[in-house]
Amino acid sequence: MSETTEQKCESGRCSPIVCPACVVATRFPQAVRAVLLVFLAVVLAAIANQVNLLGISWELSSAGRVGIPRSYEGLLPEVPAKVALGMLDSGDVIFLDSREAKDYIKDHIPGAINVPMREWAKAWPKVEGQMPKDGRYLLYCYGAKCGLSTRQAKVMLELGYQHLTVLEYGWKEWCEAGYPTAQPPEGSGQ
Amino acid sequence: MSAIGKLLGHRTFLRLLGLVVGAVFVYASLDKLARPDRFADIVHDYDMLPLTLVNAFALAMPMVEMVTGAALILGVWRRAAGLLATGLAAMFMVGIAQALLRGLDIECGCFDVSGMTSSKASWDLFARDAGLLLASALVWRRG
Numbered sequence: 001m002s003e004t005t006e007q008k009c010e011s012g013r014c015s016p017i018v019c020p021a022c023v024v025a026t027r028f029p030q031a032v033r034a035v036l037l038v039f040l041a042v043v044l045a046a047i048a049n050q051v052n053l054l055g056i057s058w059e060l061s062s063a064g065r066v067g068i069p070r071s072y073e074g075l076l077p078e079v080p081a082k083v084a085l086g087m088l089d090s091g092d093v094i095f096l097d098s099r100e101a102k103d104y105i106k107d108h109i110p111g112a113i114n115v116p117m118r119e120w121a122k123a124w125p126k127v128e129g130q131m132p133k134d135g136r137y138l139l140y141c142y143g144a145k146c147g148l149s150t151r152q153a154k155v156m157l158e159l160g161y162q163h164l165t166v167l168e169y170g171w172k173e174w175c176e177a178g179y180p181t182a183q184p185p186e187g188s189g190q
Numbered sequence: 191m192s193a194i195g196k197l198l199g200h201r202t203f204l205r206l207l208g209l210v211v212g213a214v215f216v217y218a219s220l221d222k223l224a225r226p227d228r229f230a231d232i233v234h235d236y237d238m239l240p241l242t243l244v245n246a247f248a249l250a251m252p253m254v255e256m257v258t259g260a261a262l263i264l265g266v267w268r269r270a271a272g273l274l275a276t277g278l279a280a281m282f283m284v285g286i287a288q289a290l291l292r293g294l295d296i297e298c299g300c301f302d303v304s305g306m307t308s309s310k311a312s313w314d315l316f317a318r319d320a321g322l323l324l325a326s327a328l329v330w331r332r333g
Contacts, residue, residue, distance in 0.1 A: 034273045041254040044257065066230045067226075068227065118295065147235075
């Protein structure tokens with residue numbers, strides 16, 4: 001591709017008209033082709049995501065979380081700490097703490113079982129026996145966007161658990177509300 | 191020119207190198223394309239992007255890997271694909287290095303994102319990506 005296309009003449013003097021896109025294409029052909037490949041990839045990604053049953057939204061989920069498959073929307077409700085306190089009082093909801101064991105040992109929601117999501121492969125087999133498939137669960141991690149509790153809920157959903165709820169603003173909100181906590185480890189997946 | 195220099199500039203060698211790098215990128219993209227939700231979680235863990243961009247990145251990046259790898263294997267726009275591969279490898283190295291320097295204990299997300307057996311980000315993986323970057327840069331500059 002030529003960098004110039006035609007001549008511009010003024011007052012009898014002619015100078016070539018420079019086409020900026022042509023200059024870029026001539027001097028950096030590999031870069032231009034690389035950009036075209038990226039465009040192609042984005043189009044293909046949009047198509048692949050549309051047909052993938054586990055496809056996700058290009059933006060955050062309606063609850064503001066990352067990595068939630070569209071088909072899971074609505075299956076992982078989030079509740080504020082006040083509702084979670086009611087669940088704790090009812091006694092028929094199993095609380096799962098997705099944080100790291102060292103944080104769980106410091107402090108946690110009374111009765112919560114620690115299943116550190118980052119150590120899931122090791123932690124889950126140790127506690128799986130205490131987890132009935134038809135049980136009701138509330139999962140929490142550090143804060144609103146820590147992601148570990150939602151991630152754990154996704155995995156449990158795939159394992160066949162259906163009654164899963166995530167504490168919306170996590171441990172942070174629970175503490176700020178002054179709700180009860182417990183220091184001694186009452187159960188740990190570690 | 192030394193024997194190594196001749197080898198690195200040899201057309202057949204560069205084609206083979208392009209095939210290998212391309213195969214690595216295609217393989218690396220497969221699980222991420224199948225489980226964009228899991229890959230988004232890993233991207234989130236790297237803590238490098240604004241939350242609103244995590245999903246979009248997790249969707250687009252694996253397909254960039256796939257297209258790059260396919261172009262390298264097919265020999266279509268090989269040098270441009272080598273440039274992209276170089277950029278991707280450099281990005282992986284930056285991601286892993288910043289995670290390690292900040293003490294983040296996270297999954298690499300390099301190949302396996304579906305299972306619970308994927309590798310943790312480590313300096314070994316950083317070195318592997320450095321090798322990938324060198325190979326990609328060779329394809330880009332001399333391919």
